[in-house]
Amino acid sequence: MKTMESFPARVFAATAEKGGPVVVGLDPRPELLPPDLIAWGRRQSSDPRQAAALAISAFNRLIIDAVADIAVAVKPQLAFFEQLGWPGIRALEETMAYARERGLLVIADGKRHDIGSTAEAYARAYLGYTGARGKGACGGLDDIASGLEADALTVSPYMGTDSLEPFLAACRERGKGIFVLVRTSNPSGAELQDLPVGMGEKPTTLAERVGQLVMRWNEGMPTADGYGPVGAVVGATGPEEAARLRRQLPGVLFLVPGYGAQGAGATEAAAAFAPDGRGALVNAARAIQYAWRLEHPDDPGSADDYAAAARRAALRMRAELRAAVQTGRVSGDGD
């Protein structure tokens, strides 16, 4: 089997090339798209689902073109494609293929998890993993590619180690990555994740316990600069918590969502980076894709306006992150 570059190696190479750890979330909401694209989609198909899917596919290409030389990766949020049924999934395939063509990594945001045999189907769908299956049965139909293969997938830890094993196998054998939900920044994220667990004298939170599992899942994996392919989703819930998790989880790549529109800023995000300036990818979705609407709430704008505003927003985010991580690094050195 040909050796593949590990996921963290590809992330670090791309971060160096693009000049920063920017990830652009693709959450295509038909109701927020530029009206001229929607009108174009409706001219292409009288089926409203297909019209919307064509429009979001075109919109994603436009955003990808606008940020291709700035972003490390795009992160399509699967829910927004699923809500359009199969035409939406076809738009997802087109979007992933186009991002790859433009030299971007793809992080499929699906937060999937299930018992082993089902997780294997998810690993096959999103990480191209076919390892555990008998080859050649059924006239070769077992070797079908899903068309949805990404570089990494977000996953959920609730069902434990064996539920993630096929994803871990894809990390070991196919140079893929996963990001495990550890601490999410939504208001109810604390409800379970901050619960003290265990009977010891120093109780940890559930999120910290999941973090310990993430460290264990990284053992024996291919690494780059000490980072393994099993990462963590760590929402920017405040710089203290992110900094604490950063110290507790060396070698774990963080995916920090919600930059901009969800309230996280560069200072919060900076806490997710190690003193060497590595260790995290930061995602903005609305703040980039819909920068035009945020800047001009009363002007619906055109596709050109959206693309130009998205590019400006991505450049601004990269600059803010660079400055914040630089500051954090300096103050980190001073500890």
Added chain:
Amino acid sequence: MKTMESFPARVFAATAEKGGPVVVGLDPRPELLPPDLIAWGRRQSSDPRQAAALAISAFNRLIIDAVADIAVAVKPQLAFFEQLGWPGIRALEETMAYARERGLLVIADGKRHDIGSTAEAYARAYLGYTGARGKGACGGLDDIASGLEADALTVSPYMGTDSLEPFLAACRERGKGIFVLVRTSNPSGAELQDLPVGMGEKPTTLAERVGQLVMRWNEGMPTADGYGPVGAVVGATGPEEAARLRRQLPGVLFLVPGYGAQGAGATEAAAAFAPDGRGALVNAARAIQYAWRLEHPDDPGSADDYAAAARRAALRMRAELRAAVQTGRVSGDGD
């Protein structure tokens, strides 16, 4: 708005009509399908993905026909459709529509969860929920149906209450149901779910804590015979644990997976029922769909063989469950 029957009301009506709480899981694995169906699919399309999707759609119709008068619901496992890309999702749409046409409820097994605005897209995709959106924007494109609307969806609790709010709204407003992962039966299920949480004198497990949230989420919801639309996935990990959760969670409908092939039998499943014989649905996937292969490991069989074996297996399961629940009820009365 027209009032809709609640999800538990529909479940109980169907259980009475069908004579038992049988759910048939649809996990269409191309490598396990009858060879004649695969060959037929390949004659229809030279694209292996579409060939497989056509074959699984035909296979699901065949299983649905075989169990339509026995089963309360089918439970398509989304991963097995996603692994075939958009043709797989089209097969899922066809399968859901056909199940409905044959009078079966549909439980979409996706174990979805995400922050509120994304969960809303999942609720729109699988529960037809469009409540929180502005109507009429974008020339009506915001009112598109996904084609994937089910009666209920499995969801995951890790991100807390607000991450499930759109699903809860679909339960309140659209007669839908959800099943929240509480205790799963996979070997690593205990890893997080059995952790003692909280600082009190009587620590509960994480699974029990999630169960308490499920009870809370049912408050103020439409009910039938005391059961709300927010159910729980409770794997048959042993009769004691299921019986304990059953006592702790009155009014919560359990979805018990893994009957047959995953090792759970009627005695384990019976513990998930209340003394009145209500309170749970029991799912078998492999044990019904692939009953032919289990019975005849060396004979690949035809579509007709699979259908007949699936029907026999479903009838046997219904009879076993009836007998076990009856026994459980009698011994429950004697407590």
